Amino acid sequence: MLHQKPALANPANAPSARFFPHIGIAANMRVLDVGCGNGDLSRVVAALVGSEGEVVGIDRSEDALASARSEPLQPGSAPIHYRTADLSGELPDLGLFDAIIGRRVLMYLPDAAATLTRLARLARPGTILAFQEHARADLPTGAGDLPVHRQCYDRAWDTVAAEKGDVTLGYRLAGMVRAAGFAIEHARSEGVLIQPWEESFLPTLTRVMLPRMIEHGVVREGEIDLDTLAHRIEDERRAVTETIFWDMAFLVSGRFETIE
Structure with a gap:
């Protein structure tokens, strides 16, 4: 659900593997x-675009970027250049x-629509824009009562809301991508299962x-x-x-359109 990625595999990342490799990212691309x-x-995308491609990763957290730089790449992957950037303001060149x-x-940005508009300035005709975002729902649910799981879910989402995160952004993601000038190619949701x-x-x-x-x-x-909670x-x-x-994960991709 969250931008932190703990050591134990997070099922919320599983939809990524079924989405990003299948939206048109290919060899030699700059991502x-x-x-x-x-x-x-x-x-993941460095492996998709290969050694002749390039990946640029931006984040405002120097600690996160230091961790990223310490991780090895798969053989044949593109080089990754990590840079500090605050997505809530103007982007570097x-x-x-x-x-x-x-x-x-x-979902963590004060004005996601404005950020998408700024990102559109970095797009060529035909550029792919793709995001995985989440939204709060009436979950969790299953074949029985889940009061402990529901408490964990509510605490997590209450924290995101307290941090002024947008807990409904996933529902609006496709419309926001379209409004930024990208023709929608994929728009779906996927349940995150335990x-x-x-x-x-x-x-x-x-x-x-x-x-x-x-x-x-x-x-x-x-x-x-x-x-005690784990037990x-x-x-x-x-x-x-x-x-x-x-x-719930929401997965949307589109291609940049130019107005003649």
Whole structure:
């Protein structure tokens, strides 16, 4: 759900693998990864565009960029150049791109539509613009009661809202991409699932988010015992025994149109 990416694989990233490799990103392209964080998505597209391509990753967090730079690339991948940039303001001179992508970044910006307008200035005719964003829904749900999972879900989204994140942006993503001058080619949503045979990522997610929850008053200091929470999550999973529908991902891509 969130821009932090903990060590345990986050199911919220799984839709990326079923989306970004299939929207037209190809060898030799120049790609901009917007809000790249620790570079997970940058490395995926670097492998797609190959050694003759180029990837530029931008993020405002120097710590995230330092982490990104420390990660190795797959053999044959494009070079990745990481740069500091604040997406809420004017962008540095980055040149033009064949594809502009991002994951869970627009929802954290004060004016996502204005950012998309600025990104359109970096597009050539035919440039691909693609984002994965999320939105709050009446979740989680499954084949049984999920009060502990619902509490984790509400705390996470309440924190995003307290940080002035846009908890409904996913629903409006396709319209925003279109308004920025891109003809929609793909627009879909995908459920993020927690399977009974997989280790739950929720204890890790809560641990990563806990300082933010406390900072914004979503929980009090000492209110959450992480070990106890992990046991309660596992007990609830065993009681339900089936797939849990955790979150909604919205995946949209379009191509830049020029007005004659």
